[in-house]
Amino acid sequence: MDGLLGANSSAVHAEKLFGYVTQDDSSLHPWRSIRDSHVPKEIPPSSLVAMTIATQLVVALRFLMSLICALVIIEGVKTIVIPRPQPLCAAFLAVTGGIGLLSQLTSDKSLPSFKDTRVSEVRLLIGGVLAMAQCTYLMKTNASGGIYMTWITFGACVANLVIWVFLNLRLDSIGVALATGSKGDKTFWGQLGSQVRSNMISPSRPRVLTGFGVILIFLVWLFAVLLPWDDVAKHDSRWNSIRKTLTADGADAARRATAYWGTQKPLIQQSLKTNFTLHPYFAATEVWYGARWDEIINQRISSMGSQLDNEGKKGFKIEKDKCAMFIFFKNNEIPIPDLLTIAYTKDDAMKTLEDIQANPSNYKFPMFLKGCHLTQGSDKGMRPLKKKDLTEDRFNNILMPWLEKKWKQRPNDSGRNWATTMNRLLDTLEPGIAFQLPFRGMRVSPYNTPLEVKVEVIWGRAYLGLFADYHDVIALRDGSLEFTCRDKACPEWWSHGNSPDLRLKWAVENGHMEAVWALAERVANAIGIDEVRVDIFIDPSRPTKPVVNEISLSSGHEYMYHTDYLAEAWAAPHLAKSGQMQPGSWPSPRIRATNVEVVDQAPANSKR
Secondary structure, three states: OOOOOOHHHHHHHHHHHHOOOOOOOHHHOOOHHHHHHHOOOOOOHHHHHHHHHHHHHHHHHHHHHHHHHHHHHHHHHHHHHOOOOOHHHHHHHHHHHHHHHHHHHHOOOOOOOOOOOHHHHHHHHHHHHHHHHHHHHHHHOOOOOHHHHHHHHHHHHHHHHHHHHHHHOOHHHHHHHHHOOOOOOOOHHHHHHHHHHHOOOOOOHHHHHHHHHHHHHHHHHHHHHHHHHHHHHOOOOOHHHHHHHHOHHHHHHHHHHHHHHHHHHHHHHHHHHHOOOEOHHHHHOOOOOOOOHHHHHHHHHHHHHHHHHHHOOOOOHHHHOHHHHHHHHHHOOOOOOOEEEEEOOHHHHHHHHHHHHHOHHHOOOOEEEEEOOOOOHHHOOEEEEOHHHHOHHHHHHHHHHHHHHHHHOOOOOOOOOOHHHHHHHHOOOOOOEEEEOOOOOOOOOOOOOOEEEEEEEEOOEEEEEEEHHHOOEEEEOOOOEEEOOOOOOOOHHHHOOOEEOOOOHHHHHOOHHHHHHHHHHHHHHHHOOOEEEEEEEEOOOOOOOOEEEEEEOOOOOOOHHHHHHHHHHHHHHHHHHOOOOOOOOOOOOOEOOOOOOHHHOOOOOOOO
């Protein structure tokens, strides 16, 4: 076969693989005696084809492993030349990748022999462990290829360990036994199978213990390291470069996102020059050229931690303390659903509940109890209060225990890169309960809930709005609506392609979105914040009367191919301020002249 190993070569390799080369050490194979008397002088054609395929697979696998090692070395080099070098990661990846590549290039090009697998087992085990370590380091890298190289090295790790387990537990002999004939078969292959079954090699106790020990270590690493990383990294915008390269609809969506960015960039720059001033608290975020969305959020949270430690500043309370957020909105005349009261002590909260139970006719239902210190969705710090909850049984056995539990509960921002710092900030919050009336607008969302749009505002300019209940519809400032199916059964779940959506066209045509954009920008300007997500309720019957539900300083939502442009817009003015941008490309933000805490700002002391 041209381009393949010749038949004779394949036969030789196959003989090495299955142990029927003429060697003195016949004790290594239980079927040696049968081979000596029954092996035909010429290997059957069907077997020769299988042997040839097996040989080519081994050659291909070794080539693939060499390629992976080369890619690891390249990723190590990239990790040292990025704007924020990671020398430890770079050195480890370069050294281990070089060792692996050298090992592959200098190894025997023939098939591994099952006669004596000790050397092969050691090489496979070391290869699997090294790939696991490389995978772990690649999770931490910020280079462009780190996101997919993590999974490539994971595949290499699994391949090495699977083959190692196969050899370590002597599954090679079991495989031969199962693949050959039955006891009643009088042919050569039938007798060979019968002989193998009667002389099957069983792994020793140390081998079994070692095998299961390695499997246990791998599973612990998988569930303790890789899967938690993936829970965060699945939203990493570095996947977008792969998506738009491999999929046509992804490429089309990326092209339109680029065109949209071209129309919005000058408007953001104009907002910086004319309308917007930045509160000093948010001016301390340090970024670098090419920083991704999640990296800038991480830098923001890090800045908040430093300012808390060094200056005692708690500007993060504008979102993380719902009580402070609601008061800020009221002081700045930003519309929100009616607020009944805020209880800062557990006794006050209980007294309010007791009064509601005693005088239900004085209140409107349902209302919502919101733990002011429990802002993460996973904290489950909000529950509706309905009239049926006021019966003695439900009040004493459900409502009051819930209040007791939530008052003691500490917030936890898990599953994020910045979780450690954020949890330290959240630990400073005092518990509280806000009693809030519901939004009274028409409920037209798919879940019979108020229609909510999550608006990203950059430097005082609303860029897009996400209707998460529609999984997902993104509204743009040009009036277009993009639908990306987020169901895992949809191709768009991976490609991030989108198509025009008409279900919410009424919100654009009837002026609802214009009011939403204006309200979101009003919130961002009142705070003086470089980036904020403003969650807004829309009332279909009142186009000009949207209200704010809440805000987010660390949004975990995906904005598909818009994400990288949002990151660029967020970072560029900070870079201009620090002199890292070419003069004139982006304006430097004007810093608000105030020493007032973010949450204490009101129109009288936040004038621009």
